[in-house]
Amino acid sequence: MDQKWLHTTEAEVGSKSAGLHFYIETVEVNRLSALAFYAAGESHFKGKRFFWQNREKTFTLVGLGHAHVIENNGNENRFDEVEKAWMELTKNIVKEEKEPQPILFGGFTFDPQNDESGEWDGFPQSYFTVATYQLVIQNDKAYVSIHLVTDQLDSRDQFEQLRMERDRLIHAAQVKELKTYNKPVMVNYDERNKEQYLQSVEMVSNLIQDKKAEKVVIARSLLMDFEDEITSPQVLSHVINEQPESYLFGLERNDLLFFGASPERLVKVVNGHAYSSCVAGSVKRGKTAEADQMLGEELLNDPKNLGEHQHVVNMIVDTFAKNCIQYKVPKKPRLLKIRDIQHLFTPVEGTLLPKATILQLVKDLHPTPALGGVPRKEALTIIRNAESMNRGLYAAPLGWVDAEGNGEFAVAIRSASLKDNKAILYAGGGIVAESEAQSEYEETLVKFRPMLRALGGQLHE
Numbered sequence: 001m002d003q004k005w006l007h008t009t010e011a012e013v014g015s016k017s018a019g020l021h022f023y024i025e026t027v028e029v030n031r032l033s034a035l036a037f038y039a040a041g042e043s044h045f046k047g048k049r050f051f052w053q054n055r056e057k058t059f060t061l062v063g064l065g066h067a068h069v070i071e072n073n074g075n076e077n078r079f080d081e082v083e084k085a086w087m088e089l090t091k092n093i094v095k096e097e098k099e100p101q102p103i104l105f106g107g108f109t110f111d112p113q114n115d116e117s118g119e120w121d122g123f124p125q126s127y128f129t130v131a132t133y134q135l136v137i138q139n140d141k142a143y144v145s146i147h148l149v150t151d152q153l154d155s156r157d158q159f160e161q162l163r164m165e166r167d168r169l170i171h172a173a174q175v176k177e178l179k180t181y182n183k184p185v186m187v188n189y190d191e192r193n194k195e196q197y198l199q200s201v202e203m204v205s206n207l208i209q210d211k212k213a214e215k216v217v218i219a220r221s222l223l224m225d226f227e228d229e230i231t232s233p234q235v236l237s238h239v240i241n242e243q244p245e246s247y248l249f250g251l252e253r254n255d256l257l258f259f260g261a262s263p264e265r266l267v268k269v270v271n272g273h274a275y276s277s278c279v280a281g282s283v284k285r286g287k288t289a290e291a292d293q294m295l296g297e298e299l300l301n302d303p304k305n306l307g308e309h310q311h312v313v314n315m316i317v318d319t320f321a322k323n324c325i326q327y328k329v330p331k332k333p334r335l336l337k338i339r340d341i342q343h344l345f346t347p348v349e350g351t352l353l354p355k356a357t358i359l360q361l362v363k364d365l366h367p368t369p370a371l372g373g374v375p376r377k378e379a380l381t382i383i384r385n386a387e388s389m390n391r392g393l394y395a396a397p398l399g400w401v402d403a404e405g406n407g408e409f410a411v412a413i414r415s416a417s418l419k420d421n422k423a424i425l426y427a428g429g430g431i432v433a434e435s436e437a438q439s440e441y442e443e444t445l446v447k448f449r450p451m452l453r454a455l456g457g458q459l460h461e
């Protein structure tokens with residue numbers, strides 16, 4: 001097996017009382033399949049895996065096993081708690097130039113105050129892990145790191161075992177031919193609470209006409225039953241093959257897999273520079289190039305969608321104004337076209353003030369009016385009352401941060417959760433005064449498509 005040893009290091013980490021040691025060993029390996037690496041963890045690490053790929057496909061991350069878990073059930077302070085725990089764990093780590101560092105991957109649920117029972121029962125409000133085996137593919141190079149966080153001073157034997165398992169995983173992932181996976185066979189499909197959703201949209205749009213709020217994003221869910229149990233490499237393989245223009249993600253916790261293909265960045269930080277994107281306002285793709293262009297032109301000039309969009313721009317710009325030395329934002333939105341849908345899109349970027357961190361930005365930005373509404377607090381109360389579901393990680397910040405404070409979070413839309421032989425898909429849309437229930441309903445159908453397709457469901461095409 002071709003692999004180049006890069007370095008092994010050890011640091012004393014954690015709060016003083018914890019007395020923890022963080023052992024890291026990184027090797028560079030010949031190009032391998034990220035999905036095959038993930039799949040190689042099927043028997044040993046099921047329920048403790050994650051997969052992430054950025055929109056540009058320049059960064060792929062896979063985690064198998066848990067070296068360390070940071071989770072909590074806080075509300076407002078949950079972002080600070082995760083940040084503090086992560087800083088404590090990594091403060092003594094010596095950074096090796098040009099090599100991936102330990103990465104913390106996970107998400108914050110959409111709304112800790114939602115107590116609706118369902119597939120998210122028992123899921124922490126913040127859930128982050130450092131993988132035992134971390135695969136990073138970037139700049140055409142692949143790196144596999146072993147992470148061990150332990151209170152044992154002499155971990156040589158344990159580490160030797162970890163190396164053997166690492167070599168097995170690498171070997172399994174250096175496949176010549178990629179495995180192909182069948183589509184799941186669906187046996188039942190249920191648009192849950194469709195009537196209630198239509199009524200909620202009416203009700204919320206009336207509230208907005210009465211000036212009780214300016215914009216509120218209302219979502220619904222769809223249930224699919226399958227003949228057999230589905231594995232997470234199986235669904236991820238379809239998402240990877242079918243949704244090239246999006247952030248691709250999968251996060252397992254026990255018997256739940258949450259996965260999706262989101263076009264929307266919440267925030268990315270690279271060396272003190274921050275990037276966000278306002279994505280709100282939608283229309284379907286056209287069947288021909290001309291029809292597609294016409295639909296796009298209409299979207300760029302449609303007051304209802306421009307209204308939906310502007311709320312997001314205003315809020316993200318305010319957040320950047322507060323956290324940045326300088327920032328820039330284009331005057332007008334442009335189009336973001338993905339496989340099934342086109343959106344209004346405005347990128348925002350800025351140079352961060354020294355005290356601003358990625359997790360503080362996530363805290364300030366979540367939920368943007370593309371997922372929550374305006375005013376934020378009123379919108380969240382309306383959502384809690386109007387939606388008969390718990391969003392869990394749907395529409396929530398999901399992503400990663402490293403020890404230097406670089407990282408990226410997407411908003412986990414176009415997503416679904418999977419347990420045994422059942423999947424629940426999520427989609428919503430921004431309701432404003434001009435919203436009509438039927439066309440909002442149709443917009444959610446388009447937004448369900450990516451996950452519906454990945455799961456072998458019927459398509460309204």
Ligand SMILES: C=C(O[C@H]1C=CC=C(C(=O)O)[C@@H]1O)C(=O)O
Nearest residue numbers: 280281282370413427428429430
């Ligand atoms: C809430 C969702 O989409 C948001 C992102 C882009 C466009 C949206 C819209 O036009 O309504 C939504 O704000 C979803 O896909 O479930």
Ligand SMILES: [Mg+2]
Nearest residue numbers: 281282429430
């Ligand atoms: Mg919309």
